[in-house]
Amino acid sequence: MKSYFLSDQNLSAFVEGLMSKYPVIAPVAKRSRFVFDKLVDVSELRLDYDTTILPPKKVFFPAKQDLIHFNKDGFTSAIDPQEQVLLGAHPHDIKGIAMSDIFYSDREYDNNYMANRKATIIIGSSVQNHYKHAFFGTMNADRGLTGHDAFMTKIEGGYAVDAVTEKGESLVALGAFEDATEAQVAAATEVNRKAEEDCPEKLNGTAAEIREKVRNSFDSPVWDEFAEKCFSCGSCNIVCCTCYCFDVQDEWNVDGASGSRFRLWDACLTTEFSEVTSPGGSENFREDRGERYRHRFMRKAAYLNEQLGGPACTGCGRCSGACTADIANPATVINKILEQ
Ligand code: SF4
Numbered sequence: 001m002k003s004y005f006l007s008d009q010n011l012s013a014f015v016e017g018l019m020s021k022y023p024v025i026a027p028v029a030k031r032s033r034f035v036f037d038k039l040v041d042v043s044e045l046r047l048d049y050d051t052t053i054l055p056p057k058k059v060f061f062p063a064k065q066d067l068i069h070f071n072k073d074g075f076t077s078a079i080d081p082q083e084q085v086l087l088g089a090h091p092h093d094i095k096g097i098a099m100s101d102i103f104y105s106d107r108e109y110d111n112n113y114m115a116n117r118k119a120t121i122i123i124g125s126s127v128q129n130h131y132k133h134a135f136f137g138t139m140n141a142d143r144g145l146t147g148h149d150a151f152m153t154k155i156e157g158g159y160a161v162d163a164v165t166e167k168g169e170s171l172v173a174l175g176a177f178e179d180a181t182e183a184q185v186a187a188a189t190e191v192n193r194k195a196e197e198d199c200p201e202k203l204n205g206t207a208a209e210i211r212e213k214v215r216n217s218f219d220s221p222v223w224d225e226f227a228e229k230c231f232s233c234g235s236c237n238i239v240c241c242t243c244y245c246f247d248v249q250d251e252w253n254v255d256g257a258s259g260s261r262f263r264l265w266d267a268c269l270t271t272e273f274s275e276v277t278s279p280g281g282s283e284n285f286r287e288d289r290g291e292r293y294r295h296r297f298m299r300k301a302a303y304l305n306e307q308l309g310g311p312a313c314t315g316c317g318r319c320s321g322a323c324t325a326d327i328a329n330p331a332t333v334i335n336k337i338l339e340q
């Protein structure tokens, strides 16, 4: 890994260089919030964003994704990965991408996700402003950053830029980079440490404590207490960096012979998620709101914690902000379980 410095004055020229070679997906303003979107003009770039409405997983795994196109002669794959750059992902969102990489390649290799993922160069950026519900400083803080190609940290006068992979190193030719001084590297380390320390919300347990306590809380009244207010809307799932369930559907054209098979993001908090057909009707194996609510926390904090070595949660806080009933905050719920 090599460290560089890019001055504030040279940032726009570097991003324009990127845009001349690749589509660049980056944080841009959308009304009072931010979203990851394709940059049309460099002036739209907002590296000072707090969080985005949806996490960057949508770049590899869109909310609706065609899988195959079919007709009477057979079918063809709809996968068409384009080389692209994801610019400005925060460290905790990069950790979310690294977890998704495991979900989509560990047991079953999902080429619909992985083809887009491999075609994407990821340039991370430091947190300059905190989202009011973020707790990434106490959620998997000891899990190292992996999967990105370069990382930019805002320091005085510009950015300390780490080129992590060969792809990351190749981007240096697109801008007026200088070798970083020891003081600039040290300043970047301190900025990223402070960003974790300054998170507005905190989680009080280690990965192992969370795993054990949540697993042993299956019969706790806490789930029903929170779930009493749940609308089963699924918003907490939809905005989550690490939710990866989807529903597959076929769409037929009017000729009745051709069409496409696509997948849509799914949400385990909704009533339909766990509904299956059975002889003579249908069966719902998590009919009760409390069961669905508990399932979300069991998955993230206990079951996947065992697979990943830490909770399947980045501490981004998007679920807390998206929940109208104000009951989705993992820090609040897990801290309550830890106190029991
Ligand atoms: S559970 Fe909430 S805080 Fe954790 S990754 Fe998902 S949206 Fe972010």
Ligand code: SF4
Binding pocket: 229, 230, 231, 232, 233, 234, 235, 236, 237, 269, 270, 322, 323, 324, 325, 326, 327, 328
């Ligand atoms: S966002 Fe809140 S109300 Fe909606 S399903 Fe999730 S916990 Fe329930």
